[in-house]
Amino acid sequence: MRQNLRALYDHLVPHLGRWRAEILDGRLIVSPLGTPENQWMALLLADAFLPLARERGWRVYPGLDVCLPGSRDPFEPDFVMAPKDAPRWGVREVFTDGLVMVGEIVSPGSAEDDRDKKPGIYAGGGVPVMLLVDPLSEPPTVTVFSGLQDGRYTESASVEMGKSLHIPEPVDFELDTVIFLED
Incomplete structure (x- = not known):
């Protein structure tokens, strides 16, 4: 089944244009890239981390x-930070165990997957840090997952948007989440 989903994914992706395709729990999820607000928040993340990334020889990607x-299950986080020479599968995909950090921005269509499934997926894939920006929660929050151990995150910290959040090693950065409240 998984091989068939991967084959379908490989066939569809070049033809989809500006759609996101991921395989989550054996489901092929094809969805729009996100609202303008979602895209804006991804760009704000990239902008916030760009100086640090340049200093350390990393790259930031809003998507x-x-x-x-192993599984080659594909994902497209809203934000990625990785070394410029992170290991790849072919020319398109970067392996998760070569990333420094991923970020997901919760939208109405992705809330359950982003909140409940993605932390486990990224931890299982060896990503040291995951950031979850949740403008839909009441109040809006930003959560960092870290302490990667045996394929799971052992630590998390959340703040209400507008407050500062420490992003732990290997990033070691103070993120002022007020950036998500600006118009």
């Missing part, structure tokens, strides 16, 4: 095709 080693 990048990544895949889990």
Whole structure:
């Protein structure tokens, strides 16, 4: 079944244009890239981390095709930070275990997957840090998952949007989440 989904994914992706295709729990999920607000928040993340990334020889991407080693299950986080020479599968996909951090921005169509499934998926894929920007929660929050151990995150910290959030190693950065409240 998984091979058939991967084959369908490989066939569809070049033809989809500006759609996101991911395989989550054996489901092929094809969805629009997100609302303008979602895209704006991804750009704000990239802008906030760009100086740090340049200083350390990393790259930031508001959206990048990544895949889990072994399964090659594809994902497209809203934000990715990775070394410029992160290991790839072919020319398109970067392996998750070569990333520094991923970020997901919760939207109405992705809320359950982003909140409940993606932390486990990215931890299982070896991503040291995951950031979850949740403008839909009441109040809006930003959560960081870290402490990667045995394929799961052992630590998390949340703040209400507008407050500062420490992003732990290997990033070690203070993110002022007020950036998500600006118009």
